[in-house]
Amino acid sequence: MRAPATTTRSLALALAAAVAAAPATMAVAAAQSPAPDRPAAKPAASDRPASDRSTSTSTPPASAATASSELVRSPAPVPADDRLKVFLAGSIDMGGTQDWQAQFARELADEGVVLLNPRREDWNPAWKPVAEEPEFRRQVEWELDALQRADVIAMYLAPGSQAPVSLLELGLHAGSGKVLLACPDGFWRKGNVDIVAQRYGIPRYGSLPALAQAVRERLAELRRARAR
Numbered sequence: 001m002r003a004p005a006t007t008t009r010s011l012a013l014a015l016a017a018a019v020a021a022a023p024a025t026m027a028v029a030a031a032q033s034p035a036p037d038r039p040a041a042k043p044a045a046s047d048r049p050a051s052d053r054s055t056s057t058s059t060p061p062a063s064a065a066t067a068s069s070e071l072v073r074s075p076a077p078v079p080a081d082d083r084l085k086v087f088l089a090g091s092i093d094m095g096g097t098q099d100w101q102a103q104f105a106r107e108l109a110d111e112g113v114v115l116l117n118p119r120r121e122d123w124n125p126a127w128k129p130v131a132e133e134p135e136f137r138r139q140v141e142w143e144l145d146a147l148q149r150a151d152v153i154a155m156y157l158a159p160g161s162q163a164p165v166s167l168l169e170l171g172l173h174a175g176s177g178k179v180l181l182a183c184p185d186g187f188w189r190k191g192n193v194d195i196v197a198q199r200y201g202i203p204r205y206g207s208l209p210a211l212a213q214a215v216r217e218r219l220a221e222l223r224r225a226r227a228r
Helices: 005-032 100-107 134-149 164-173 190-200 208-227
Strands: 070-073 085-090 114-117 152-156 179-182
Touching: 085 100, 085 134, 085 164, 100 114, 100 152, 100 208, 134 164, 152 164, 152 208, 164 179, 164 190, 179 208
Parallel strands: 070 114, 085 114, 085 152, 152 179
Antiparallel strands: none
């Protein structure tokens, strides 16, 4: 039996409408459907707990290089900075005594201090030791200034030497608390030196290496005092 024409026509119209609406319905469904499972994005390093952050690639801070000492010879100007300064007092005898200052400077090369050395490389024996001699006066005034500005006076009176100028400097600074002294047996006036050192409480050491070690320890004390 055939369906009435009106019924057939109604079914056709409904089917056409359903087909026309299908794309829009699918689009809405797609928009409302949950996205396919994907791995969760890894949080940024700044958002992760500190315990989760990798430290294996971090670069440790570079350690400060050990400072080198500066050797300043007379008559070069004494630096005006705040570095600790050590005056190398003692036997020279117009260049006749061994250059112990060079050895001492090597011993303290890594202390980061200023080493004040009165031994001049250009000393001329023809210069007269009188106040009117310009270069002689320049030398004496340099030593007086450097001794005054030094934090430590390391004095070595070598066996077999006389060092009259060093004895004068010892007298000038015996009560300063800055002198560390080595005066081994064989020095010209060792008895006088020992008595003065005892009177003023000047620490004494038996050799040049022992004196160098004592200077290191004194410098460490001064640094701790500055840090307080």
